[in-house]
Amino acid sequence: MILRNLDEGIGIALDSLRTNKLRSALTILGVVIGVATVMAMASIVEGVRTQIFNAMNTASPNTFYVVRFFSQTPLNPQHLPYEVRIRPPVNDRDAEAIRRMPEVEHAALWVQVFYRLEYQGVQTQTVLIYGADQRYMDVLGGTLLRGRFFAPGELDGEPVAVLEVESADRLFGRIDPIGKRIRIGGVAMTVIGLYQRPENMFEPPGQQIGAIIPFETARRNYPYDETNGLFISIKPHEGIPVTRAKDLSIAALRRARSLRPGMPNTFDIITQDQILDTISSLTSAFFGVMVALSSVALLVGGIGVMAIMMVSVTDRTREIGLRKAMGATRQEILWQFLVEAATLTLLGGLIGIVVGLLVGVVLKQLMDMQSGVPLWSALMATVVSILIGLVFGLYPANRAARMDPVEALRHE
Amino acid sequence: MSDRVIHVEELVREYPMGGEKVLALRGLTLSIRRNEYVAIMGPSGSGKSTLMNLLGCLDTPSGGDYWLNGQEVSRLTDDALARVRNKEIGFVFQTFNLLPRASALHNVELPLVYAGVGSRERRERAVRALTRVGLQNRMHHRPNELSGGQRQRVAIARALVNEPSLLLADEPTGNLDSTTSEEIMRVFSELHAQGQTIVVVTHEPSIAAHAERVVVLRDGKLDSDTRNRAAA
Ligand SMILES: Nc1ncnc2c1ncn2[C@@H]1O[C@H](COP(=O)(O)OP(=O)(O)OP(=O)(O)O)[C@@H](O)[C@H]1O
Ligand SMILES: [Mg+2]
Secondary structure, eight states, X not given: OTTTTHHHHHHHHHHHHHHTHHHHHHHHHHHHHHHHHHHHHHHHHHHHHHHHHHHHHHTOTTOEEEESOOXXXXXXXXXXXXXXXXXXXXXXXXXXXXXXXXXXXXXEEEEEEEEEEEETTEEEEEEEEEEEOTTHHHHHOOEEEEEOOOOGGGTTTOOEEEEEHHHHHHHHTTSOOTTOEEEETTEEEEEEEEEEOOTTOOOOTTOOEEEEEEHHHHHHHSOOOTTTTEEEEEEEOTTOOHHHHHHHHHHHHHHHTTOOXXXXXXXXXXXXXXXXXXXXXXXHHHHHHHHHHHHHHHHHHHHXXXXXHXXXXXXXXXXXXXXXXXXXXXXXXXXXXXXXXXXXXXXXHHHHHHHHHHHHHHHHHHTTOOOOOOHHHHHHHHHHHHHHHHHHHHHHHHHHHTOOHHHHHHOO | OTXXXXXXXXXXXXXXXXXXXXXXXXXXXXXXXXXXXXXXXXSTTXXXXXXXXXXXXXXXXXXXXXXXXXXXXXXXXXXXXXXXXXXXXXXXXXTOOOOTTSOHHHHHHHHHHHHTOOHHHHHHHHHHHHHHTTOTTOTTOOGGGSOHHHHHHHHHHHHHTTOOSEEEEESTTTXXXXXXXXXXXXXXHHHHHTTXXXXXXXXXXXXXXXXXXXXXXXXXXXXXXXXXXXXX
16 A cells, blocks of 8 residues: 555655755755765764774783773873872883783883974974884884894994884885984984884874884973873783783782782773774764764754655645545555655765765875775665655655645635 | 446535535536536536545545446445456546656556456457557556647546546546547546446536536536536
8 A cells, every 4th residue: 555656755756846946955954964974974974993903902902011000091290190190100010010921922111292203404393202122013013114123232322213104105205214312202223113003003193103212312301291101011821811911910010019909900901802992982972973973063954854845735725636636545645745755855965975975085194094985884874765755755745645625626 | 226337316525624514416416327528517616526535436535426337335444445447447647647657558457456456467458448538559658758739638548548437537628628638538538438427517508518417516516417418
């Protein structure tokens, strides 16, 4: 009964679309904008997630960290809350305690600082500088393109740096950087190697790695943040599950810090899973906000559809009267106008999907991300746009359905 | 009984008009037999259109009864009336009321759409109906590509396509010149000769002369009901 006259309904819709091009275009504009926003966002969020996921899987899935205090947003070092202040910063002895465990392949105290790199007046943006040990690449992956990594003998504070290749390009262009003296945050260092980060490695904006220098070099030359910047990186042996390595590390640290049973830990452990969870809850929140914003666009679009459908119903009062005289029931008239509204919004939705995907592709291109087209969101958008037509078309369609045929036929 | 397509008894239709009531029909009794050709006349405001709307099941009476083909239809719901209109009634209007953007063929198919007829059969029957009114060469024209007389013939084809038991026409020649009016009336006479029951409202005695029976209304009541010798 309802599917029977779908062709008539769609035919009428396309007809009125053809005759009122501008009006129809304005009607569906809101839906186009709303759907395009959701699609673009979905495609970007999908891109970010794919990137993070790949990074976690390929770069260093088993590496985990010990920090003084884990919070999702960086803490202000000047105003640390009490529960942080009572904890000592992580230190060499902590790292040593973990390193001694047979299940652990490597553990070391590292530090992160942020500075610009400079060579003969050319500067990079602020980049992340790792103060690490010679096993950095075993723990976090990556490849050495040229030169060498620093040797154990240089760990006591030699001013040497392994430069990340993109920063090197920025500073040197075609010149060979090996052996050149650059300045990192104003301190002179000699470039000894060229490093490429692992493919798919996830770097949040503003956290691109610029260089790796020996830990002692970093500790001596730069002020660093003992809460947000200092950490122990731990890589368990092949075949040891992260959860086990984590439990053992906690035990080892508690022993090293002489914590009695019942006393709380005075450190936090961060695994990749936690980082993944944090980031994915952040992207979800971001996505949620975008969905809420585009719902507003969709709502406005829906109200537009309703207004235009009201006009359309009034315009076609006589036609409605005629259709009723020819035997159309209320339900059939209702259906006809619902199909018309849904056809309009579906069209808007399809245009919105295409526009949104294009915008998403361009943005991802700009942000150097890769990911597939999120099919579920295209399907969702299609369904949602049809629903908008049905919901917002209901009131005008119902008005048409309830018209008195005699009155309608007499309408001028 | 089975011979009566229409039987109305003491039919009353009143319209509320700002507190007062206008009595458009005040107790009308009338029967029309199968294959009768009836003209309804009367001065303006006498209730002709009101009666036609009731006979066509577009409207329900305030009082009295209406049997259409032996079925009491004066108290049916909207949707039940829509079904009755679809099956039993063919309408021809003074202003044609064609869908302007649809071809003659699609206009004629319209009642079949609501009868749930499949698209192929719909097309075949619409072609047949258009052929019956002599428009087989104009099937794909739109209303604005047709003359007034041709438009009205499309409307007649549309009224016939469901093979209704009753053809109702409210001033079908009101918008046509006298030559074209004669043409349309010839179509009606042919349909009548083929067995169609027809009720036509008109102001023109020359149009009424084509019918076999003339019913005259005055003030919502029957004024006269006479056989037309000339047409018989
Ligand atoms: N919807 C309405 N509301 C109020 N009064 C109405 C309505 N429709 C008709 N009437 C009144 O009912 C009476 C009969 O009207 P009707 O249209 O049936 O006359 P008619 O015989 O068809 O006239 P005409 O020859 O001018 O078409 C008139 O007095 C008219 O004003
Ligand atoms: Mg009238």
